[in-house]
Amino acid sequence: MxxxxxxxxxxxxxxxxxxxxxxxxxxxxxxxxxxxxxxxxxxxxxxxxxxxxxxxxxxxxxxxxxxxxxxxxxxxxxxxxxxxxxxxxxxxxxxxxxxxxxxxxxxxxxxxxxxxxxxxxxxxxxxxxxxxxxxxxxxxxxxxxxxxxxxxxxxxxxxxxxxxxxxxxxxxxxxxxxxxxxxxxxxxxxxxxxxxxxxxxxxxxxxxxxxxxxxxxxxxxxxxxxxAHLEGICHVYVDGAADLDKARRVVLNAKTRRTGICGAAECLLIDRAFYARHGAVLITDLLAAGVEVRAADELSAIPGTVEASPEDFGREFLDMIIAAKLVDGVDGAIAHIRRYGSSHTESILTEDDAVADRFFARLDSAILMRNASTQFADGGEFGMGAEIGIATGKLHxxxxxxxxxxxxxxxxxxxxxxxxx
Amino acid sequence: MxxxxxxxxxxxxxxxxxxxxxxxxxxxxxxxxxxxxxxxxxxxxxxxxxxxxxxxxxxxxxxxxxxxxxxxxxxxxxxxxxxxxxxxxxxxxxxxxxxxxxxxxxxxxxxxxxxxxxxxxxxxxxxxxxxxxxxxxxxxxxxxxxxxxxxxxxxxxxxxxxxxxxxxxxxxxxxxxxxxxxxxxxxxxxxxxxxxxxxxxxxxxxxxxxxxxxxxxxxxxxxxxxxAHLEGICHVYVDGAADLDKARRVVLNAKTRRTGICGAAECLLIDRAFYARHGAVLITDLLAAGVEVRAADELSAIPGTVEASPEDFGREFLDMIIAAKLVDGVDGAIAHIRRYGSSHTESILTEDDAVADRFFARLDSAILMRNASTQFADGGEFGMGAEIGIATGKLHxxxxxxxxxxxxxxxxxxxxxxxxx
Missing domain, CATH: 3.40.605.10 (Aldehyde Dehydrogenase; Chain A, domain 1)
Structure with missing residues (x-):
């Protein structure tokens, strides 16, 4: 045969x-x-x-x-x-x-x-x-x-x-x-x-x-x-109006709970307004958990981070590695995700309903989340029982x-x- | 250019x-x-x-x-x-x-x-x-x-x-x-x-x-x-338990209202039980309306019909022509449609709920009808407003x-x- x-x-x-x-x-x-x-x-x-x-x-x-x-x-x-x-x-x-x-x-x-x-x-x-x-x-x-x-x-x-x-x-x-x-x-x-x-x-x-x-x-x-989905390049965006505790909890879970699944976060986008208010805490949490943080611009000055290369954005690490970048508000996050996302799952951390609505309306990933970990991208967690996979296409x-x-x-x-x- | x-x-x-x-x-x-x-x-x-x-x-x-x-x-x-x-x-x-x-x-x-x-x-x-x-x-x-x-x-x-x-x-x-x-x-x-x-x-x-x-x-x-649909090879099956008046009305409408649309009937399947009870009336109605009836087996003995060739089944005439054949009950109709249909629209004429249920369960055309003309296969008639076409695929x-x-x-x-x- x-x-x-x-x-x-x-x-x-x-x-x-x-x-x-x-x-x-x-x-x-x-x-x-x-x-x-x-x-x-x-x-x-x-x-x-x-x-x-x-x-x-x-x-x-x-x-x-x-x-x-x-x-x-x-x-x-x-x-x-x-x-x-x-x-x-x-x-x-x-x-x-x-x-x-x-x-x-x-x-x-x-x-x-x-x-x-x-x-x-x-x-x-x-x-x-x-x-x-x-x-x-x-x-x-x-x-x-x-x-x-x-x-x-x-x-x-x-x-x-x-x-x-x-x-x-x-x-x-x-x-x-x-x-x-x-x-x-x-x-x-x-x-x-x-x-x-x-x-x-x-x-x-x-x-x-x-x-x-x-x-x-x-x-x-x-x-x-x-x-099918080719890759799960999942983004977490932490907005200026995010609750600090929720953001810390969700970012850590989205990256580290399991790194090998398609719903694991691969890129952290931090609003400049959030960073001005709360500083490096999200990054230091990740570092403390043993995550390699590939940081762009000012973030790369945080001790322990690695300077990101352009290829680190739009990349599925499936490992204890995350790309991180500052953006200008929700529109900066939307622009980044439209360019680098894989239409799988993205999450926004914010207490501002209008900002969340904008994120939900202007992005078109299969799954958009608010104040929740991207690790929930799973048929069982959606109440569907077993799943045969995650689809990022738009037909059927x-x-x-x-x-x-x-x-x-x-x-x-x-x-x-x-x-x- | x-x-x-x-x-x-x-x-x-x-x-x-x-x-x-x-x-x-x-x-x-x-x-x-x-x-x-x-x-x-x-x-x-x-x-x-x-x-x-x-x-x-x-x-x-x-x-x-x-x-x-x-x-x-x-x-x-x-x-x-x-x-x-x-x-x-x-x-x-x-x-x-x-x-x-x-x-x-x-x-x-x-x-x-x-x-x-x-x-x-x-x-x-x-x-x-x-x-x-x-x-x-x-x-x-x-x-x-x-x-x-x-x-x-x-x-x-x-x-x-x-x-x-x-x-x-x-x-x-x-x-x-x-x-x-x-x-x-x-x-x-x-x-x-x-x-x-x-x-x-x-x-x-x-x-x-x-x-x-x-x-x-x-x-x-x-x-x-x-x-898309490639062809609308729509069948009308007249069951032994069909109401004669409804059957006459629907068969004539399904074929002759407009012959150039994809929902026009192209093949008439008559249950032997119906034929034994009511004879050639459906065929003579069609002939009287000017339809060329390409008839198989006993039906071809009806004066005015043309003997069907094998290629007349599974054929989209889009004209005042219909193929016609006797079948043994609903299972005969189902077998014929599975072999020759194009998964577009089929209609059963019957007063018997169990027979209609069998036709609905065992066939898998996009549209299955009971006691209704196949000419209704249309977005407007389904209450969808305008349509861009009829799809016979099963995805989306x-x-x-x-x-x-x-x-x-x-x-x-x-x-x-x-x-x-």
Whole structure:
């Protein structure tokens, strides 16, 4: 299975099977889809020994390949992580069903009654890297939303993903749903990714889960629409009218709670008015917490900071590093964010409603916050249950992408022999 | 302006200007956007003489090119049609403003309050053919929804579109909005279309308005997402439990009211049970109305029908022609429509709720109807005001695309110094 044509034929065949499964899933009852996930959770729990054995093979392969400790950590499954997978499957099963909801309904003078109801999207392609749990998480969210899914895991997690996928299949079978509702590409050949990105006839949307390299490739090459964010270059702007305590708390949390997630703050913009009143306190807090502060202009005179280079703005550090700069009020912050932001998440600290309104109106990131940490940019924290990712595009899905965002709608129109004049 | 590089530079420059205008439009008040449209309507009314002169140049060019009478008719502007443009602009101005609406809001246990509010999409590209009125209609819908637009009219309507576009610009100027909010590509060179289809950095979505040739080209070549339908292969299924009078009325209307629109019925599926009870009446009604009935199997024995060829199913006639076939109940109709439909609009005639529910659940066209004519597939008839087209894709917009469907959303999140644990 290394020939390009064979791979194209494989993806084509998987795509057709997925489309057929999606047709059935679209009217499978909510209880049946939830049952498949509950059963899959039971099977994962029961087979955790076999899953860890498969994972041991992947870890050995990873060691041979010389994967970094961070990569090895992402790849590793232990009892606790498998318990997390089981809990995740059960949580998605228990979420309210997104399908069939009447999103709007109204009557027309013609006598027609029009309803707009939620439907699945169809077939979703998920392309991910080394975390094997995505096999369960993404499979579950797609099934919950009535979609068929084609999963393409990273080559490092090949055996772990296959073992977890086997459990998902058992869940589908036990619930009487088509096994092709959740398919895993059975080859490590990278040509499979290219074939998925071109499969406009069979895949309705692609969701890449991984680093900038993977997401950038998918966004550049895909003919199929993509839900993704390339980078989370999140800004925190501390306005002159900010409350000092709230600002200290939020800035520290936004940067340091977890540095490796897309909602971590990467740039601190301080209003000159705030700086004149309160001085270096936000910067010294960060330094004290062990953050490297790459500071521009006057801020770089603060002891302990590093002078920022131009490339430090608009950069996603994903580390204990932050860029910092003084700006002239909210308009200075808006101008900076428009130039350097990635439309992911930005937060303003202010007690002034008019200033906050201006920030909210004039910026167009997927998520805008006031007096809150950017670390809340997460489906769970938005009450959506699990998420398959964060989208920064403006078409269809935006912000955290949960089961509800993986749906479409159709119009159901009823008359009584009604004709158009 | 015939060099490919020059054209690419032109579209790039227009795209940048559109993006800048879109940034301003996103927070321009509703009253200002509506005012621009009211002013544009006044200017079109005032300058109707100049518009008709420009149209006369296009008509002369069209005659020289040997355009068909149908094409010449689409191109032609007279007092009545210009009055229609004026009325259309005023109607869109008077519609409720789609922006800023809070689509949902909720509180989280973390203390965060989350709002999802409607925003513009950004920059829309509209590629159309010979109807010059699209310049005003599409420009108005995009402005109403806070989007900047790049219009690319057909080469036949070059002067008419430019004259109407001039009026739109005067409206923008009078309302104090950027003139680059509504731009018209100032060249007939077809390379401009290709450049727009590739302009992922500057155009967020392309809406093609025209025949299958144009739409197919756009769908095949675009790197920018597209809202469109390729064909409206609309089916009417008459179930065994249909009311005879309603069925007669709806079938005739669905086919004959207007045959050239995408919501016109192209295929009649008759349940064998209905046929056994009522015989050929639906077919003879159509024949009596002058419709050519291309009939399969037993139906072709009805005097006056033509025997259908296999290609007559799944075909958009846009004419006084209909394909007709007997099917075995609603499941036979569903199987036929899944195979031959174009996901646009299908209607079932039945008094049986369970049968109607099955048709609604198991088909996934943008619009499904019961006891109503497919000719209602139209934004105005759905209460959306003007529409820019009908979309059969499942991402973002589906069914009639009005101002509301040309929007996106963002999340506005407020806390009180709220940090994530």
């Amino acid at each position: 290394t020939d390009t044509q064979d791979i194209a034929a494989l993806i084509d065949e998987m795509g057709r099977a997925a489309r057929a499964a999606a047709t059935d899933l679209a009217f499978a009852p909510a209880s049946q889809r939830a049952r498949a996930l509950e059963l899959a959770a039971d099977v994962v729990e029961m087979k955790r020994g076999a899953i860890m054995s498969a994972n041991a093979r992947d870890l050995a392969y990873g060691r041979d390949k010389g994967l970094s400790p961070a990569m090895m950590d992402r790849l590793m499954l232990d009892e606790a992580r498998i318990a997390g997978i089981v809990a995740g499957l059960r949580a998605v099963a228990a979420q309210p069903d997104p399908l069939g909801a009447v999103l709007a309904e109204w009557d027309m003078p013609s006598g027609l009654h029009i309803r707009r109801v939620r439907t699945p999207l169809g077939v979703i392609g998920v392309i991910y890297e080394s975390r094997p749990n995505v096999t369960a998480d993404a499979g579950a969210l797609c099934l919950k939303s009535g979609n068929a899914v084609i999963l393409r895991g990273g080559s490092e997690s090949f055996h772990s993903s296959a073992a977890i996928h086997g459990c998902m299949i058992e869940g589908l079978r036990g619930a009487g749903l088509p096994e092709t509702a959740i398919q895993l590409v059975p080859t490590r050949d990278r040509e499979a990714v290219a074939a998925m990105l071109r499969a406009v006839a069979h895949i309705d949307v692609i969701v890449p889960r991984g680093g900038k390299g993977l997401v950038g490739l998918v966004q550049a090459e895909a003919r199929v629409p993509v839900f 899905a935006r912000g955290p992408v949960g089961a509800e965002q993986l749906t479409s709608f159709k119009y159901l129109v009823t008359g009584d022999g009604t004709i158009r004049a | 015939t060099d490919t590089q020059d054209i690419a530079a032109l579209i790039d420059e227009m795209g940048r200007a559109a993006r800048a205008a879109a940034t301003d439009l996103a927070f321009a008040p509703a009253s200002q956007r509506a005012r621009a449209l009211e002013l544009a309507a006044d200017v079109v009314e005032m300058k109707r003489g100049a518009i008709m002169s420009a149209n006369a140049r296009d008509l002369a060019y069209g005659r020289d090119k040997g355009l068909s009478p149908a094409m010449m008719d689409r191109l032609m502007l007279d007092e009545a049609r210009i009055a229609g443009i004026v009325a259309g602009l005023r109607a869109v101005a008077a519609q409720p403003d789609p922006l800023g609406a809070v689509l949902a809001e909720w509180d989280m246990p973390s203390g965060l309050h989350i709002r999802r509010v409607r925003t513009p999409l950004g920059v829309i590209g509209v590629i159309y053919e010979s109807r010059p009125n699209v310049t005003a209609d599409a420009g108005a819908l995009c402005l109403k929804s806070g989007n900047a637009v790049i219009l690319r009219g057909g080469s036949e309507s070059f002067h008419s579109s430019a004259a109407i576009h001039g009026c739109m610009i005067e409206g923008l100027r009078g309302a104090g909005l950027p003139e680059t909010a509504i731009q018209l590509v100032p060249t007939r060179d077809r390379e401009a279309v290709a450049a727009m289809l590739r302009a992922v950095a500057h155009i967020d979505v392309i809406v093609p308005r025209g025949g299958k040739g144009l739409v197919g080209l756009v769908q095949a070549e675009a790197r920018v997402p597209v809202f 917009a589906r069914g009639p695309v009005g101002a509301e469907q040309l929007t996106s959303f963002k999340y506005l999140v407020t806390g009180d110094g709220t940090i994530r644990a």
